[in-house]
Amino acid sequence: MNYSKILFIIGGILFSTVLLSQNAQDALRYSSTNTAGSARFMGLSGAMGSVGGDISTINFNPAGLGIYKSSEYILAPRYLYNKAESSYGGYSSSDRRDNFNYGMAGLVSAMPLFSQHDPNPTGWKYMQFGFSFNRIDNYRSDILIQGDSYGGSKVFEWRDQANGNLPNNLNLFSTNLAWETYLLDTVNGYPNQYVAATPAGGVYQSYNSRTEGYKNEMSFAFSGNYNDRLFIGASLSWSFLNYFSSVYLKETALENPAPGEFDNFTYIEEIGTRGNGINGKFGLIYIINPIIRISGAIHTPTWYYRMTDTYFSKVESQMYDGQVYTKTSPSGRYEYNMNTPFKAMGGMSIFIQKMGFISVDYIYQDYSQAYLKSNTDSFYEENENIKNDFTATHTMRVGTEWRLQPFFVRAGYAFTTSPVKEEINDITQNQFSFGLGYRSGPFFMDASFVQKYNAQNYYMYGANYVSPAYLETKTSFYSLSFGFKF
Incomplete structure (x- = not known):
């Protein structure tokens, strides 16, 4: 297996010790517990595990559908705005991306199980069936890092990877490109040892990482209502992953290069992946009394089968004498399977008559349980790195909603601990949300604003060969929901 392939696979779901910092942004994107659903759900920062009554609970706690006593259709388009600001080598840089997408669409059908002639029905009162198509992850982002480096270079990493090989x-995807473009040369008398053509006076580095893509889930669920006290639900979801990443790195000599040194070089890497997966979710809600509700739910791992990576890389160098050399790798393709960690959660909400509620959810997910496998590679080292470097995340979500008939006001907060051990990096995440709602007869409309924030040390490539950039990322979601009950 080649280095570029491993770089994407490990960075894609989580990542190993060496690649962890290099792919920290990818790890955050794949590892975090996201808030994605209707505008009401997002306005509460997803703290609806024990509240229910929203179609978004299909992807969170499907028992929430058991609250429904009538049918409902909803459409919730979403707009994303991502801004990344970096500080590196005495320079500050920023980049931004945006995206408009359908967000979520779904339908819940509620059916009574009692006779209309029974004035006091008991037992199972309602059964619900639900369907949703939800964009649970959006990978559209840009990172720009620029600054001076003295003693650090991507070529040093290639040199050490090449040593010991003729x-x-x-x-073909990394060290061969550096060799063919004269960024590496052999040591006289040692044909498997290499020297780097890096300028002694330092380099100016410019790094741009651009990502595109999404993860969608199509879910089918059923739920039940027992005596208006116990609500149970289960869902089956198909996950559709489409991801593309391009990396552009340029290093330019800060001083006039000496013989054997490069004036500048550019390295381009493009990696895309597609995959399908399946998972199940099970949950319950229990109403202790009119004031207090509690909930619990588990999510099975998502079993991704026949994940397919396609990739290539390219290096172009200009040496001290003005000569330009270019080398492009072949197109690579690789198939493998991937299991994500299971998830467990619990929640409680307090209702103040019919005026409003406060809800709290806790989510546990152990990323050291992620697993890679294929028919051609053992992934032993990568899976051991996952076990050793990753850790469990703990997410707290708090949300509140208050009724100002016919309007509703909402707010929420969520915090997620880092999925990697603190001695490697700190990728904690904070989220704030606000929302408004309107109800009039069968029609309803909601709007929400969500902002996620995280700060971290970000390495453009191997942590042993480059200083970290300080990276702050803010991702904002604007969502609208339109729906009606029938």
């Missing part, structure tokens, strides 16, 4: 055995 030129004919170098990696």
Whole structure:
């Protein structure tokens, strides 16, 4: 297996010690517990595990559908705005991306199980069936890092990876490109040892990472209502993953290069992946009394099968004498399977008559249980790195909603601990949300604003070869929901 392939696979779901910092932004994107659903759900920062009554609970706690006593259709388009600000080598940079997408659409059908002639029905009162199509992750983002580096270079990383290999055995996606473009040369008398053509006076580095894509879930669920006290539900979801990443790195000599040194070089890497997966979710809600509700739910791992990566890389160098050399890798393709960690959660909500409620949810997910496998590679080292470097995340969500008939006001907050051990990096995440709602007869409309924030040390490539940039990322979601009950 080649280095570029491993870089994407490990960075994609989580990542290993060496690649962890290099792919920290990818890890955050894949690892975090996201808030994605209707505008009401997002306005509460997803703290609806024990509240229910929203179609978004299909992807969170499907027992929430058991609250429904009538049918409902909803459409919730979403707008994303992502801004990343970096500080590196005495320079500050920023980049931004936006995206408008359908967000979520769904339908819940509620059916009474009692006779209309029974004035006091008991037992199972309602059964519900639900369907939703939800964009649970959006990968559209840009990162720009620029600054001076003295003693650090991508070429040093290639040099150390090449050492011990003859030129004919170098990696076609990395070290061979550096060899063919004269960024590496062999040591006299040692054909498997290399020297780097890095300028002694330091380099100016410019790094841009651009990502595109999404993760969608199509879910089918059923739920039941027992005596208006116990609500149970289960859902089956198909996950559709489409991801694309391009990396552009340029290093330019800060001083006039000496013989054997490069004036500048550019490295381009593009990696795309597609995959399908399946998971199940099970949950319950219990109404202790008119004031207090409690809930619990579990999510099975998502079993991704036949994940397919396609990738290529390219290096172009200009040496001290003005000569330009270009080398492009072949197109690569690789198939593998991936299991994500299971998830467990519990919640409680307090209702103040019919005026409003306060809800709290806790989510546990152990990322050291992620697993890679294929028919051609053991992934032993990568899976061991996952076990050793990742840790469990703890997410707290708090949300509140208050009725000002026919309007509703909402707010929420969520905090997620880092999925990697603190000695490697700190990728904690904070989220704030606000929302408004309107109800008039069968029609309802909601709007919400959500902002996620995290700050971290970000490495453009291997942490042993480059200083970290300080990266702050703010992702804002604007969502609208339109629906009606029938």
